[in-house]
Amino acid sequence: MSVHPLSAAQRRAAIEKRQPTWVPRTLSGALDAACEEFADRPFVITEAGTWTYAQLRDWSARVAGGLRDLGVGRGDHVAVVLANDAEFVAVRYAIARLGAVTVPINVANRRDELGFIVRRSDASVLITMDSFRDLDHLTMLDELLGDWAGGVAAAAAPELRHVVVHETGDPRPGVTTLAGLATADPVHVPVGEPDDVADILFTSGTTGEPKGVQLTHDMLLRTAYGSTWGRAYTDAHRVVFSLPLFHVYGYVEGLLTVPFVGGCVIMRRTFDPAAILDAIEAERADDALLIPTMTAELIRVQRAAPRDLSSLTHLYSSGGVSPHGIWPEIDEVLSPGEVVTGYGMSETTASTTCTWPEDPPERRMTTNGRMKRAGVAGDPAMDGRLVEYKVIDTATGEDLPFGSVGELVCRGWGVTSGYYRNLEATAAAFTADGWLHTGDLGVLDPDGYLHLVGRTKDSYRCGGEQVVPGDVETVLARHPSVHQAFVVPVPDDRRGEVGWAWIVPREGHTVDAEVLVAWCTENLARFKVPRHVAEIAVADIPLTPSGRARKFLLAERAVGLL
Numbered sequence: 047m048s049v050h051p052l053s054a055a056q057r058r059a060a061i062e063k064r065q066p067t068w069v070p071r072t073l074s075g076a077l078d079a080a081c082e083e084f085a086d087r088p089f090v091i092t093e094a095g096t097w098t099y100a101q102l103r104d105w106s107a108r109v110a111g112g113l114r115d116l117g118v119g120r121g122d123h124v125a126v127v128l129a130n131d132a133e134f135v136a137v138r139y140a141i142a143r144l145g146a147v148t149v150p151i152n153v154a155n156r157r158d159e160l161g162f163i164v165r166r167s168d169a170s171v172l173i174t175m176d177s178f179r180d181l182d183h184l185t186m187l188d189e190l191l192g193d194w195a196g197g198v199a200a201a202a203a204p205e206l207r208h209v210v211v212h213e214t215g216d217p218r219p220g221v222t223t224l225a226g227l228a229t230a231d232p233v234h235v236p237v238g239e240p241d242d243v244a245d246i247l248f249t250s251g252t253t254g255e256p257k258g259v260q261l262t263h264d265m266l267l268r269t270a271y272g273s274t275w276g277r278a279y280t281d282a283h284r285v286v287f288s289l290p291l292f293h294v295y296g297y298v299e300g301l302l303t304v305p306f307v308g309g310c311v312i313m314r315r316t317f318d319p320a321a322i323l324d325a326i327e328a329e330r331a332d333d334a335l336l337i338p339t340m341t342a343e344l345i346r347v348q349r350a351a352p353r354d355l356s357s358l359t360h361l362y363s364s365g366g367v368s369p370h371g372i373w374p375e376i377d378e379v380l381s382p383g384e385v386v387t388g389y390g391m392s393e394t395t396a397s398t399t400c401t402w403p404e405d406p407p408e409r410r411m412t413t414n415g416r417m418k419r420a421g422v423a424g425d426p427a428m429d430g431r432l433v434e435y436k437v438i439d440t441a442t443g444e445d446l447p448f449g450s451v452g453e454l455v456c457r458g459w460g461v462t463s464g465y466y467r468n469l470e471a472t473a474a475a476f477t478a479d480g481w482l483h484t485g486d487l488g489v490l491d492p493d494g495y496l497h498l499v500g501r502t503k504d505s506y507r508c509g510g511e512q513v514v515p516g517d518v519e520t521v522l523a524r525h526p527s528v529h530q531a532f533v534v535p536v537p538d539d540r541r542g543e544v545g546w547a548w549i550v551p552r553e554g555h556t557v558d559a560e561v562l563v564a565w566c567t568e569n570l571a572r573f574k575v576p577r578h579v580a581e582i583a584v585a586d587i588p589l590t591p592s593g594r595a596r597k598f599l600l601a602e603r604a605v606g607l608l
Contacts (some may be wrong), residue, residue, distance in 0.1 A: 049383035050280065050359045055518040057278035058421070061307065065271075068422045071242035072143035072263040074110075074325040076305060077103055078236065080091040084308035087148050087282065090132050091312045091329060097132050099305070102139065105132075107234060109140035112227025116208050118171055120145030120237050123205075123246065125169035126292070127151045127160065129178055130313040133212055133224060134291050136299065137173055142263065145238030149246045149258070153178045159256075163248050163492065164190075164203045166467060167258060172203075173210045173224060175407035179316075184211065184218060191334040195220045247294065247392050249590075258466035259392040268432055269395040270302035271458050272420030277360060277386060278403055280332065283309035284357075286325045288317040288336035295365060298396035300335055319343040320351070327353040333360035334382075338368040339584060342529065344552065345372070345379045358382045364414075365594065366398065373411050389414040389496055393475070393482060395460045398433040399496045409495065416494040425459050432460035436481070437490055443477065451499055451514075454488045455481035487514060504597055506535035506543040511573040515597075517544060518576060521569045525562060532587065533576060534601040536608060545576035546604040550584050557581040578604065 049059070071079060077099070080089075085100040097105070110358035118124060124141045126148055128134040141148045149167040151160060153175065160183075164172055168409075174183045187209060191200040198206045212224040244263040248256040267363030274283075283304055289296030300311050312329045317340055325331060336344065336408070341363040348355070355397070361382040363372075368387070376385055387410045388400035399415035409415075417431055424430030437452040438445055446452045461482050464472035466591055475483055487499040515533035522531035530550040535543040549557045566575040588596040 052280070054278035054384070055322050057280055058275055060281070061275050061279065062421060065306065065422065068268070068271075070264050071267060072145075072238050072242070073238055073244055073266065073302075074106065074139050074236040074358075075240075075263075076267055076302075077106070077139050080305035080308065084305070087308050088310040089304070090135050091310055092130070092132055094132065094316065097135075099308075102132070102135055104232065105136040105228060106139035106143060107232035108228045108230055109136050109224070110143040110233035111230030113140060113144060113146070113171065114233055115230055116171060116210075116222075116227075118144055118146050120242075120343070122146045122171070123149050123167050123169045125149040125151055125164050125167055125172045125174075127153055127155075127174040127183060128212060128291075129153050129171070129175060129290065129315045130291055130296070131212075131315065134543065136228075137224070138291070140233075142238070142244055143233050143236050145236075145242060147243050147246055149248070149282065151248070152292055153290070154181065156181075157189055160186055161190045161202055163256065163258075164206060165375060166256075166484075167246055167248070168205045168467070169203070170205055171208045171210060172206060173212065175190045175212045176215050178214075195222075203480060214488040222346050238263070240267075247292070249392050257468055257471050259462050260464065260466055261392075261395055261462060265395045265432075265460055265462075266298060266302055266375065268420060269397075270369075271306055271423040272418055272432060273299050273397065273400070274303045274306045275421035275423070275550070276400055276402065277362070277384075279307045279309065280359075281307050281309075283307050283333060283360075284307065284312060284329060284331045285324060285333040285335060286312040286314070286329065286331040288314040288322060288340075289335055289337070294336075294390070294392050294396040296335065299362065317343075320461075323348055323355070326355055326358055330357040332357060333362070334358065336361070336363045337365040338363055339371065339530070341368075341376065341380075342372060345375050347467065348379050355380060355382075359384060360403075361385045363387055364400075365467040373407060377407070385410060387415060389498060391484065391488075393462045394433050395462075398456065398460060403453055412497065413491075413495040414488075414498050416497060417496070428458055431458060433458035435488075438477075440487075448490055448492045451487060451489055454484045454486045454490075454496070456484060457481045487516070501597070504534070505558070506545075508535075508538075508544055508573045509541040511571075513545060513574050515545070518566065518570065518574050521566055522547060522549065522562060525565050526552055527558070528562070529553075530584075530587075532582075532595050532597065532600055534597050534604055536578065536601065536604050538577065541573075544578070545574070546578040546580070546601070547576040548580060548582040548587075548600055548604070549581060550587070580604070580607070 089099045137538040246258040385402035385403045388397040390397035419430040489497045500514040518533045519531045529552045531549040538544040588599040
């Protein structure tokens with residue numbers, strides 16, 4: 047097991063010594079500050095190469111100059127469709143340098159999804175890859191915008207004026223390219239204030255229409271610092287991940303954390319377990335950011351073909367239901383010294399609860415971490431936290447005591463002020479006294495540790511009794527044939543709704559519906575036992591960027607098979 051020679055407390059003290067007080071900055075201001083100390087250290091490593099802090103700063107300053115020449119200024123919105131390339135990092139800091147707002151878009155979005163976000167976000171410029179995997183983004187734009195190469199004037203996106211193409215394949219003549227932007231005179235002095243909105247992240251949530259979450263520079267940096275301090279990063283900490291930069295997990299917990307200690311991110315465009323393990327070995331990574339399905343795949347591949355993972359001292363596995371037994375397997379097969387899990391969402395900037403490296407193993411097995419303190423970045427009025435939680439009754443809205451199941455609501459410096467151009471959704475998202483509805487069911491204990499139970503919108507009534515799918519999924523995941531389980535409601539003439547269990551079997555096993563129904567019958571109240579059980583492959587599970595199953599799509603698929 048790779049155990050760090052310094053305790054977590056000693057490492058936190060070193061971080062505090064480097065930054066004894068909180069200095070509010072913009073994102074580009076934070077990069078400039080990091081360059082003063084770490085200019086020649088590697089900051090970003092991809093399959094294409096390595097870039098130092100100074101190289102990324104200078105590159106982003108030139109891209110900012112190119113955007114300035116297109117008319118982008120403070121408060122303008124720039125939509126971005128880029129994968130985990132160094133170009134995304136340069137673009138994001140360039141937009142921040144101008145005091146403009148980044149609108150990151152999922153690279154897997156289809157034409158209408160792309161058009162919706164560009165239109166709803168009021169983006170004046172779109173920076174996009176020409177293609178990604180089997181998606182041709184330029185053809186999508188042709189269908190949405192018509193002849194856009196020389197400028198845009200389309201009803202489909204009335205605020206859009208320019209499209210900039212990051213060329214990865216065959217060039218298209220006449221388009222403005224990202225490489226061309228980077229030849230402009232640089233913007234050296236950052237524009238804007240720490241409390242300005244830096245990002246509008248459109249949720250691709252488990253239910254409903256995407257909503258634009260507004261996050262400020264200061265929210266992002268405070269949250270990132272809180273993770274750096276709480277997880278006790280070392281000097282020059284190296285983090286590997288393939289989580290997309292258009293989502294807060296990879297963006298905040300990865301890219302924005304390492305500048306506080308002069309570390310680097312080792313990014314991969316897509317998740318391939320062998321490639322991630324190879325990157326840990328080749329780049330001597332200290333840390334990996336994963337969702338549970340990724341963690342399980344790393345364990346499987348490492349068992350089959352072991353790599354040298356002796357550099358790995360940290361691991362963060364969060365963002366979904368963990369398969370039964372995965373924590374001991376992490377310790378046995380991947381052997382990082384410090385393994386944590388947590389909970390968060392776009393609306394809270396990133397993770398707001400996390401187990402501590404010092405916590406006993408049962409904490410990560412039984413909880414989703416405790417409400418996170420953020421060191422000098424935290425709110426003194428909330429014991430150094432950025433976000434605090436309480437549990438309320440889903441029917442009455444009344445506060446519930448510790449140990450009770452209810453909806454988690456939260457407030458604090460790390461919570462969004464609302465959704466862009468969506469007053470109705472913003473009003474619905476908050477209680478009358480200003481707490482944000484998370485939509486998650488959970489339990490808090492007196493020590494501030496959280497245990498997630500499920501989603502309020504996932505629960506259903508079978509014969510008048512409320513069923514929380516998480517209860518059923520936990521029981522199913524304990525069966526030796528089950529790798530993962532996802533329970534959704536489907537209509538039933540007699541009981542109103544019954545459960546449909548989608549099962550990902552363990553390697554070497556198959557799904558036996560009768561056996562699993564019998565297992566549930568032995569361990570659950572009758573109304574919780576799923577009526578239907580079916581097999582599904584991991585690749586067929588529709589996921590949000592944070593790794594949560596989009597259950598409304600699983601429910602639609604189940605209904606189609608009735």
